[in-house]
Amino acid sequence: MPEAITIAVDAMGGDDAPSAEVEGSLQAAREYGARVLLVGREDELGKELRKHGPVPSAVEIVHAAETVTMNDNPARALRSKRGSSIRVAAEQVRRGRARGLISAGNTGAVMAAALTVMGRIPGVKRPAVAQAFPTLKSAWTLLLDVGANVDCSVDMLVQFAVMGDVYSRVLLGCENPRVGILSIGEEEHKGNGLTGEAYPLLKRQPLNFIGNVEGHDLYSGKADVIVCDGFTGNVALKVSEGLVAAIKSMLRESLEATVVRQIGYGLAKGAFDDFRTRLDYTEYGGAPLLGVKGGVIICHGRSNANAIKNAIRVAVELEKGGINQKIERNLERSLERV
Template identity: 45%
Template sequence: MRIAIDAMGGDHAPSLIVQGALEAALEWPAVHLILVGDKARIETHLGSKRPSNIEILHAEDVIGPDDEPVKAVRRKKNSSMVMAGQLVREGKAEAMLSAGNTGALMTTGLLVVGRMEGIERPALVTMLPTMDDKGVLALDLGANMDAKPEHLLQYAIMGSIYRSKMNGMDKPRVGLLNVGTEAMKGNELTKAAYELLETAPIHFIGNVEARDVLVRNCDVLICDGFAGNIMLKAMEGTAGTLFKTMRDVFTSSLLSKLAAAIVQPKLRALRNKMDYKEHGGAPLLGVNGLVVKCHGSSDVKAVKNAVRQAKLAIESNLISSIAAEISRK
């Protein structure tokens, strides 16, 4: 099993990316990691005790956070991100991870790795935390701002297979994000998508509302990238504001500090539940290989969990299962 890692992408590259890869290599010796990027800088952070299951592929260039995605991917052929994508395309790696420029990674998935036959628009997938710790798989959360009903149908099929393969769910419940639960609610896109999802080979439960997502009103949440990204950012902002408010309250007086000491373990557990680092990364489903987008500020823990996530997806034959199902449509 070979996984390529864009060692130069992200806010903390290459130091924390390399350290996360190092921890993953030590945890799973059967996983061969290819660190793509500036060889001298990577070696500095690896140190002298490099495991035998880590290799370095030198890349001269880097796609920065402010680079225009399509131009960057086409012009920077020797960048760490593009070269990692080429490894997947050529079958020299089963997966690639990057915490770099999101738009550029989407473009790398489409132009370098290649789109899966039968898929019009790949989708960015994220596991949203829920109170029962089982999560809700949401797609698309930003890969495509505009979508057609057929795209939402493809998202639903891919998402359902993901939960079956990755989470062992027999009949994952698929819900369509909408402004109400009634069948005729929503705009033209959701109304048309509803009709397609009703006859799809999935366990479709109808429309669901965003306010109930955190209590897991479905297992797979389907939406266009525009609405999905707004929902995700609203959740992130709400969680951040809530924890800041709680911190202010618990540090406002001696009595509240004493109370904080008592409930601190529970609060820490709640914060971890909402932490992106626990979930690794967001796969781009619908391309001919496993492409995982890590959070831009990924640390050692997040990188290690992303490797774990990619490992499980490879072992579960996720990509080939999606390709086989889509080819039958």
């Protein structure tokens, strides 16, 4: 039996912390054979753990007295709260006590902790947050960056493409990922200054580059990996979240309007649940932060135990798939072509 992979879980981060983190960690230990370091206030975590019966040896508490809140300034909180759960969790990875890290806390603080405590993979200019979108063809399209870097340079976009390509192969099972650049028209000349400069560079890369794609291609299945600056990517992600919420709410209103429709809704409910699951990103274990030393998964603040469990699974798979070694190697090859 291969040695279990250890993941550090920031147990104080999410809206439902620490109960979602504790329950998700116990599930991940049981279902995937993962080892988990639960990082947070010892007394609180102990009490929460004991609610679930005898504590398995695969789950261990690492004490951290402080917490970075959603209202904290990330960089400042990371410096002033040296005993914060996110910082202590990142230190577990730096010291080799864990191979990856997950957190449903302040996203900026997770990125700052990963960057300053764990550090970047050699050759990486800036890490990027990648988000997988479900497509019509039952596959996934990976968009990056969705928020780590608001103003991007051309070579950052090229690196995002290389990292996204590796992630798509290793984690999403895509054999030869089609890589596109997010723009506002298919033709090479359509786009802004950044996309116009990035296009010829991407063409020279050892990637299956398919050129410009558009906003609707997040869901069309035309590309497996789409790169963009973190400002545009974050807007695209949040527009999607807002629209899904709006559609759910509009449908609910419409369906409550008459008794006949209510009966219809009752009969069609299974379909709604299918569809909600396919669009519910929290079901899929958060978004990886690519480019840092160790697997980092950023979870939604609203993560439940299931989301935490899935995030731990993805962090384990990142390590098993050797994603960071592959990113480092491919970035070296990429540099030869820029």
